[in-house]
Structures are given as C-alpha cells and as structure tokens.
Amino acid sequence: MPDDVILNKEHLKSFLRKIAKERELIAPVKNRHGDTLFEVVSSVDDVTFDLETRPVVSPKSFFLPPTETLFHYQRKEGKYLFKEVLPKLSRVFFGLRSCDLWAILFLDVVFQEDFKDLYYLNRRQDTILINVGCREPMKNCFCKSAKSGPFLTQGYDLQFTDLGDRFFVEIGRPRGRELVEKWDYFFRPATNKDRDEQYEIVLEAESKFERIVDFDTAISRFMNNEVDDALWEELGDRCQGCGGCAYVCPTCYCFDMVDRPISDSEGERVRIHDACTLAGFTRLAGGHNPRHERSRRVRRRFYHKLPFAQERYHRPSCVGCGRCVEICFGRVDMIHFIRMVCERPEKSSQASLRLGEILLDAGLLSAEGLKIALEKQAGTGKPLGTQLVEDGLITTEEIVSALGLQLGMPGTPETGGVIGR
C-alpha cells in the first residue's frame, strides 16, 4: 500500500460505517439546532457531518472530560473500600481539524512525560486520529502562525484532503495504514495528478489566513520581561473570569480534584475541569492568594501557554484553533494578546510615550513633531526628552513646566482590582 491513496466521496460513509462497527466513531456533526459538535456517531446515515465548521468545544473532553470519576469509595465497618473506574475505549476520530489533532499530540506529551496518567492514556491509547485538512480557514483561525495547520506533515493516522469529488488520503501512523489496508477496496492509489492537486490546495489554503500572529516576538518579549505592567492591568480588567478560554482550549489541561459524597458512607473522587483565570485556582488554604489580582492570573495564563511551553516543549501550547478568540468578549484571547505585546512599544519606550502625551496635551508639541522625534529616538536610543531638546523642538524649561502641570493634576483613580479582587 502506498503512502497516499484516494477515497471517492461516495465511499466515505461506507468506509466510516465499517470503522464504526469496530470502534466508537467520533466526528463533527451539525445537529438540528445548527451547532457543530463532536458527537459519537452510532449510525452514519442519521447524521450530517460538518467538515467546514470548527466544533464549539475541542475534542479534549473525550480524553479529559469536564467531570470524570476516578474511583468510588465506601466506608464499611470503619474501613474504606476503593473501586477504580478506569475507562477502556477503542475509538476513531474522523474529521478532526489539524489544530485539534495537533493539540491531542500535545496532551499526549503532558500526560505521560513524568507521570503516566492512566485515565488519559486509557482513553487515548486505542484511539485513531483522522484529520481533514482545512481548505478554508474560519474567521479566527491562526493555526498557520501556530504551525499546527491547516495541513499536517506528521502526527496523524490518516490525513484527508478534500479534492472536490474525492479525498486525497495520506497515511501517517501504522494504525492509519491498518485501516486503509483492512478496507482497501474503498481506496485506489493516488496519481501524480492527485498529488499536484493536493499540493495546490495546501498552498492555497495557507494563503487564505486573515489572522497572522507573531508568536516568536511575543514569546521573546515575554521572556525578556519586556511586557509593560499596564498591559496586564488592562487585560486583568477585561477578563471576566468566566473560565471559558480554558474550557474550550484544546490544550488547557488543568484540573481540580474533589471528593464528592454520594451518601454518608460512600462517594467518588472526581476530577473536574479548571481554569487558571479563577481566583480559587491558586488561593491557598489560609486564604492568601499569590495571584490575587486578575491581572496576575491572566499573566500566568499567557506565561504558561507561551514561554513556559516554549521552554519545556519547544513550542507554544496554543495551536491557533481560534476558539478563545471567538468566545472572549473582553478580548483576552491569544490573538489580541500577541498583537498587544507586539504592537505596543517595549517597556523602556513606554515612558517616552507618556512624556509625549503630556507634551501634546500641554500644547507644546505637535503630533507630527512627536512622531518624528520618536522615530529618530528609536535609532539613537536617547531618552525622548533629550532627543526633543537636541532637535530644538522644545526647551528643557518647557518640559519641566509641562511635567509640573501634570503633577498638579489629580491622580488617576486607583484600580479597585489591586486591593479588591
């Protein structure tokens, strides 16, 4: 069997029907309310597969459910009896988006690098992953920038490309090959023409992204502590603490553990999804919270997703699926965050900008003059004041008087967040 084959579209359901007999088939399905969700498909005839729309939540919940019972406990005659609830599942995912598949590979590393998490692995080990490369990125997609799409070069069991009347199927890992070999009569070998066509589609898809974000600059600025505190304050104010970003994120894996009594003598230990933007996430038993302010929690979130993951896993944990961008009304999402970090001047030039604003307000400087001076200053590295005086745009006395005026003004109101929340 070659590494790439062709599946005519009319054979897709037949192929999936065969798989579904042997394994639990999970695919993006558009339901009667118009929402696209990953669903367990019991009959391929009764559902509408939706390979165009990003499902509302990521496939993460199939491996790390929002609520998962780890074991039951029972107290009998003064003793505790435990019963483990270990899942054992054979599954195949069809129609994953590349970003979501890549996210699963990321979770694979997290859940077995130090401690082998049997609950995760038992769900994951016998799962086959089939993605369909995205020909049309959705509005908030930025997998290209995150280097996890729109098509993958590795990691999949099978990768499908829609060629109109047929799918171009790339065979990746061995279990993908097994599937194709087992039902080889649905497939035919790909020709060079098919390959060319597929290559064209990949190129075209890559050119269609509206959202280009610069992970590298953001990570480097973050690591070098060049992100201004005001930015975190602003993000802290804008974060509403819903936890949604973590819940929909395909790679956020933090969880909480709780013992839930069922009656006075028995109960369950459960792990539940968690979100690092919540105050309870880091609050200590005595009530102290090292990340009391929301701005600190937001900072921690982006730190974990970007520099931390970069250092530990050599890539950010963001796969560019765009879900947080879609749902965060405060715009505390990856795209807006990276933009803010990249577009705002670095910390050192923040002071310059503030001075510039004061001088503008005092009417001592024109906007054009400030722009020229800022550009020049970027080259010379001199403080803005010095640059302005040297260029004869302003005198030292004028700067002093403007700053004096500024000092006389009432301060900006303290943000309640610092002490309050």
Place this chain on the structure above:
Amino acid sequence: MHRVLTTCCFCACGCNLYLEVKNGKVVGVIPSRQHPIARGNLCLKGWNGFEFVHHKDRLKYPLIRKNGRLVEATWNEALELVAQRLSQIKERHGGQSLGVLSSGKCSNEENYLLMKFARAVLKTNNVDHCARLCHSPTVVGLGNAFGSGAMTNSISELARAKVILVTGSNTTEQHPQIARFIFDALARGSKLIVVDPRRIRLSKFAHIYLQPRLGTDVIWLNGMMKIILDEGLLDDAFIKMRTENFRAFSEHLRKFDLEQVEAVSGIAVEDLRRAARMYASVKRAMIIYSMGITQHICGTDNVQSIANMAMLTGHVEQECTGVGPLRGQNNVQGACDMGALPGTLPGYQSIADEGIRRKFEKTWKTDLPLAPGLTEIGMFHGTGDKKVRGMFIMGENPAMSHPDLRATRRALAALEFLAVSDIFLTETAQFADVVLPAASFAEKDGTFTSTERRIQRVRKAISPIGKSNPDWQIICELSARMNYPMHYESPAEIMEEIALLTPIYGGIYYDRLEHGWGLFWPCPNRDHPGTPFLHKGSFVRGKGRFDCISYRPPEETPDDQYPFYLTTGRIYAHWHTGSMSRRVTALSRERPEAFVEINPRDAKRLGVANRDTVRVTSRRGEITLKARLTDDVPEKTVFISFHFAEAPANILTHDRCDPGVGIPEFKVCAVRLEGVK
C-alpha cells in the same frame, strides 16, 4: 453519552446550552454557538453550575414533620397532609388566610399552575413571587409610563447602540452575557455612561462614570433631564406625537434646582451635564438598569424617572433604544407573565376586570376570589383577617432572601402550616411541616422566559433524582386531592391553556419553539413572529406618560449610632441564597465565605485589615464576617452579598417598602462596624 439542548437555570440572560449526559448523570455542558445570546460561551456559573443537580443534599423523598423533626414519608402521605391542612385552614378562615409563593426559578407552566391552584383551588389572590423583591417597580413603573413593564428592546440591540447608560446594574457580574453586548458596542466605538454608587468593573470602561450616593437616583435623573430640557436636547416631535402630560412635567423640571444635585447625590453638575449631552445627542441610546434602581422605597419613582428620560429624548419605540430592566432569575419574567402576582392574571390581565375574570372562570370552571391579594412581603406581616396562616412555597427561600430576616423567620415559625417544595432543604424548608422534593431544571420539560421576553424551551435531560417530581406534577397531584383535578399529560398541554387565556402568549406552542431560538412576546397568534422590541410606532398604553417625580430620601440613613450605609447585592460566583451555587465546587471555591466590602480609608479608621473579622450591626441584628478592603465602595459605605447563610446580609436590612409596589429597600440601610478580635 448524549446531549440535550436546554436553557440555563441561573440568570435571565437565557443562554442555551447542551447538557452532556452519561449513565443518567449530567457530566458537562457545552454552550450553543448558534444561540444569539450564548454565542459559544457561558459565564462561570453556566459552565459549572450543573454540578448541584447531583449533589448529595438533593431532596430525594418527601418529608413530614413528626415530633418536631422532619422524617421520610411517601408521596401519598405528604400530599394528603398538605391537602388536608390547607383545606382545613381554608374552611376555618377563608382562602385569604392562605398564601402561595411561586418562583422565578420554575418554568412558566409551573408558575401558571401554581397561580391557578392558588386562585381556583385555595380561592386566594395571595400569590406572589420574588419579582416583588426585584422588579415589581419595573412592572408598575414602566407599565404606568409605557403600558408594559418589561425590557422594551432585545439584548443584541445593545451592540448597535451609540450610547449605553448603565445604572444600578453590575452587568459584568450579574448578567455577564449581556455585558458582552456592551463590550461589542464599545469595540464599535460606542460611548458608555455608568452611574453606580459602587465602582463596578464596567465603570473602568465607561467614558463617563458618575458615583451618586445611595438612594439619590431621582435627584441625578431629574438633574440630567433638567439639563436636557434647558439645553434643548429634547425630542420635541416625539414628545408632541407620542406622549402626554409633558407640560406638567416640564413645569416640574423647571422648578427643580440643579444646585441640589451635587449637595444630595454628590455628582458634580458639570459631570452630569457631560452625561446628559452624551445620552441626549445621539439617536440610538439605550438604558440598562437593575436592582440598584428598583430596590428602594422610591423604586417605582426611579423607574419612572428613567422612563421619563427615555421619552424626553425620544429614545423609545425604535431599535437600539429604550429601557432595559435586567431581570435576575432565569424565569422571573415568566413568573410575572404567568400572573403569579396578587393583582394580575396571566399576561398582566387585571383580576379586577370582570370580563377577564369571567374568561378565566369559564375556562377553569370555577369562581375566582375577589378580595385583593397580599404581596410577598405583606403575607409575612398580616394581622387580623389579613393574617396568613398557611402557606405553600415553591422554589423560594424567604428565610434568606427577605429583608429583616429575624421578623421573616418569626413569621415562618408562627405559621399554622407550611409546605415547601424545593430541590434542597433550604433555610425556608427547615421551617416546613411538609417538604416536597422537586425536580431540577435538568429533570423536566418546560419553558423559561428570559429578560428580553424570549420564551425558550427547557428540556428534560435526566430522570428526576430520587423520588423527586417536577413541580407541575406536584401541583396537579395536590390539586386532585383538593377536589380540583388537573389533568395535563405534559407541560406542552399546559402551554396550550396558557396560549388560550393569555393574549401576549397567544402564539406560543411547543412545536414552534423547537426551531429557532424561542419567541419574543407579545406573540398573539400562531402566525405571529414575536416582537423583539416593544412599542414600535406607538406605546402599548397609547401615549407614553410623563409623571412628575420628586425626590424622597431613603428610609434609613446613617447617623451617629449607625454611621455606615449598607448596600446589598449579588456577586459573580454565587446565586441568590446560595442553595445551588454554594454546592458547586468551582463556584464555592471562588468565593467560599461571606465578606463585607469596606473602603480602605474606613478600614484604617476602624483598625481593620483585609480578611479581619468584622461585626456589622444594624437596628435589626448583627452578623460577623470577613472584611474585604476595596476602593470599589466609597467611604462610609459597605457592601455585603446575600448569598451566605452563615452571615445573612438580610439580618441587617429593614422591611419598609415602596408603598406602591411593596419592594423592600435592600439597597440602603444604616449599620455600624467593629473589628472582632
């Protein structure tokens, strides 16, 4: 695993979500992306709130009080006892000696049935629910001014408004998904005015933030309108064509002294002027308000002042304008619509109107009581022949939510008979003689009506927990035992009866609710598409009515003995009396304990540090709780949320009410603070 689309059971945003069900248990939620309000996200409560459904404290069987203790009983025993005791009291003292509390948490169908049960079976108009405590001034105030006491426009219109004025609504915390539309508007360059005594989160995004003293809303609203009038920013044509009583109103405003504004409310006139200009000078401006406006002894005055302002500037009857009272509970709008109110039958049809009463008597095949009903607060205060001796309470927790809890609890304890149906043994249920285990939102079918008048389906995802039953079935069973059988095979059948009797719900049928995202009332018939914004082209009452409103100070203001203002409310992570949210891991972890917000400067004077224990005392009682220092509250003002049973804020509040509508003044009273070592 399967998923069931339903409507969230917390606030009245009305988000639709999928409950994920595995082995008969709800194990997760997924927000609907297509739903116009949910838009793929939920708030913290929505994402995690389902957990209470399976909490071990859920009531799983009926309870009967025997020798002072509540013990397990069969449904038959419990229902027989309720029927027998209620009948007894009714025979001896008449229907008016019975009281019924319906619930903003239950479905429309359940509220309708309980209202019908009160009137047709118990023969009393003493039926009310928590809207009394939140938006009764809205129902009356906007009713007086416009002819309909609900949100005039729909939520999504906010995103396209040019100016949004938010007052007395901590929108990001209490209606987070509505705040989302305000943020959308801001992103489009719209202007935001926030007027709130507390520096709420939204104020950080406001172009103008005004911080009035508690209970001075009429002053700044009148001031703002006077400025609009003086500067000629009013909409003459609109006023002439669409409103009445403007002449008297403008005379009233002319006499208003702007000097008062700063002296009484603390808002500088120049700041108010900027706000007035901002609000009045655009075409599409919306006002959003909530409890901060209504929970005052002058709540109706506040609401009517807001209505006056909207009419003065012509900001009604159009898209992206109007007045938006944000309702609190998931179905408090519906509970009002269903006539769970002492004075009105479903659809705000007056019980005093003989024709209307006949219509219901004919359909229900019984005669209806004439005596005017008592309000929720009134039922706890009656004496003589106004005394309520027996009560049936469905899904409400007055032992936590009412003002002056000591008095409320005394009244509960003094009842000859109390039956409570609820999902947990609430503080109120602990007073009951019979407790009936109810099914939660996940275990039943029905409809909720959201704050924007959107009627949506609630769908059963799992079987009722233990032996619990949906409230609509409980009411039917009870009614049958009181010689008035109610036979409904499903809530859909109940809705058919509602549609028949309620013009604004005339076109609401379950099959129509299966597709799309609900229907907005008024929806008079099957072919009607529903009404996203009210008063299009003309007010429901004909012409909008200006009323002359004068300022009345709060009932209780600080003095030497009680030098602090206390204001109460909710917080993001919790829900009302805490019976649900405090049983959810993520929510109770977020805010595990009661706290009082104190301004750091006051705290310094009191010698209180962050997290110190503080005793708060009012003329009614005292509670102790942790201090939380924050600039969000101004000096000499403290804030306490009413979620925590171990330190109930309502021990402190007083029960004097807005005389017209009976809403207590939860937002203002006077307290004293001291550190507890």
